[in-house]
Amino acid sequence: MTPAARIQAAIEILDDILGGRPAEQALTSWARRSRYAGSKDRAAIRDHVFDALRARRSLAARGGAVTGRGLMIGLLRAQGQEISSFFTGDRHAPDALSEAEQAAGRNPEPGAEASDIPDWLWPEFTASLGESAEAAGRIMQRRAPLHLRANLLKTDRQTAISLLAEDGVVAQPHPACATAMEVVEGARKVAQTRAYQQGMVELQDAASQAIAERVPLRSGLRVLDFCAGGGGKTLALAARVRGEILAHDAAPQRMRDLPARATRAGAQVRLVATDVVEREAPFDLILADVPCSGSGSWRRAPDGKWLLTPERLLELTRIQSAILRTVSGLVATGGQVAYATCSMLRVENNNIVEQFLSENPGWKQDDRAQWTVLDGTDGFFLSVLTRVA
Numbered sequence: 314m315t316p317a318a319r320i321q322a323a324i325e326i327l328d329d330i331l332g333g334r335p336a337e338q339a340l341t342s343w344a345r346r347s348r349y350a351g352s353k354d355r356a357a358i359r360d361h362v363f364d365a366l367r368a369r370r371s372l373a374a375r376g377g378a379v380t381g382r383g384l385m386i387g388l389l390r391a392q393g394q395e396i397s398s399f400f401t402g403d404r405h406a407p408d409a410l411s412e413a414e415q416a417a418g419r420n421p422e423p424g425a426e427a428s429d430i431p432d433w434l435w436p437e438f439t440a441s442l443g444e445s446a447e448a449a450g451r452i453m454q455r456r457a458p459l460h461l462r463a464n465l466l467k468t469d470r471q472t473a474i475s476l477l478a479e480d481g482v483v484a485q486p487h488p489a490c491a492t493a494m495e496v497v498e499g500a501r502k503v504a505q506t507r508a509y510q511q512g513m514v515e516l517q518d519a520a521s522q523a524i525a526e527r528v529p530l531r532s533g534l535r536v537l538d539f540c541a542g543g544g545g546k547t548l549a550l551a552a553r554v555r556g557e558i559l560a561h562d563a564a565p566q567r568m569r570d571l572p573a574r575a576t577r578a579g580a581q582v583r584l585v586a587t588d589v590v591e592r593e594a595p596f597d598l599i600l601a602d603v604p605c606s607g608s609g610s611w612r613r614a615p616d617g618k619w620l621l622t623p624e625r626l627l628e629l630t631r632i633q634s635a636i637l638r639t640v641s642g643l644v645a646t647g648g649q650v651a652y653a654t655c656s657m658l659r660v661e662n663n664n665i666v667e668q669f670l671s672e673n674p675g676w677k678q679d680d681r682a683q684w685t686v687l688d689g690t691d692g693f694f695l696s697v698l699t700r701v702a
């Protein structure tokens with residue numbers, strides 16, 4: 314496909330997404346009906362679509378319309394590209410710009426629009442990030458870095474970096490924690506490397522790894538990952554100890570790949586169904602990596618930023634408080650709960666913990682940490698709570 318044909322494909326997919334279809338489904342549906350597209354075409358089109366979605370609001374201002382065409386015109390303008398060399402009207406290329414399209418478009422307004430944050434969320438976003446809000450918004454307009462975790466059950470970070478290099482992937486240590494690496498070259502080759510296939514490295518954001526490193530874990534503790542999902546943090550915890558980590562999720566199908574991933578990683582993980590969690594209690598340590606807005610990882614799933622509503626955010630905070638109450642009943646005196654989100658919003662982080670502590674005087678907070686996109690990671694929050702009475 315020519316560069317112009319890729320842009321036309323991105324326009325069609327963006328229109329599908331703007332019509333309400335989730336981004337991944339829209340991309341898959343386009344790929345199914347466009348068998349002529351090779352893997353490089355699909356990757357380039359996906360990049361266009363995600364670049365446009367991350368900065369949807371400011372690009373619509375630049376391009377003059379909230380349509381696939383408007384966003385791609387805005388994207389090319391933001392990149393300083395010559396639009397007429399792609400919008401030619403030739404076969405498979407987008408139609409040439411009309412006079413109205415040439416005249417439309419403006420620079421985004423400073424604040425929420427230039428930072429690509431919905432207006433309703435801007436007060437909460439600025440209250441959460443303070444003076445860094447606009448800088449954080451701008452960072453989130455660009456792609457997230459690719460991070461790997463060295464699996465300490467099988468290797469160390471430096472050996473992993475050397476092994477990856479042998480297979481054409483250049484990675485360097487990331488300062489967030491001792492296992493984290495950032496891929497600086499060869500990102501698309503990671504899954505083919507021996508280090509990945511032999512379970513020496515896992516794909517995982519550096520702050521997600523930093524949470525697993527900071528949780529007060531030691532061998533011999535009874536540990537439950539209560540919201541295990543695909544098991545990214547379960548495996549990172551399991552890599553730190555001898556003995557098993559128990560994994561639970563209210564949607565157990567989310568954990569379906571976890572046993573195979575654990576075997577590949579050499580980790581001991583046991584899945585626990587919801588109806589037997591209480592029978593397994595009390596635990597010494599529970600990680601509650603609760604469902605959240607995902608505002609810390611909107612670079613990876615940018616349609617989440619535009620689909621979030623005030624009502625959904627409120628509902629999420631209620632779910633978060635309810636999960637924290639549930640897990641607090643599953644640890645004995647002296648036991649700990651590590652509450653975590655991949656959000657940068659106060660309402661899902663400090664506010665939930667403060668409310669829990671005010672309602673539960675037998676608990677105290679022992680540790681708290683926050684990572685934002687300004688740290689070169691996704692945004693994450695961790696609070697370690699101890700049952701003292």
Ligand SMILES: C[S@@+](CC[C@H](N)C(=O)[O-])C[C@H]1O[C@@H](n2cnc3c(N)ncnc32)[C@H](O)[C@@H]1O
Pocket residue numbers: 521539540541542543544545546547561562563564567602603604605632636
């Ligand atoms: C942020 S994700 C977990 C990500 C995972 N820990 C990781 O590192 O890959 C939150 C998970 O919580 C689960 N969940 C939602 N409500 C829950 C509940 N009431 N109890 C337990 N898990 C729940 C969801 O199914 C989802 O898999």
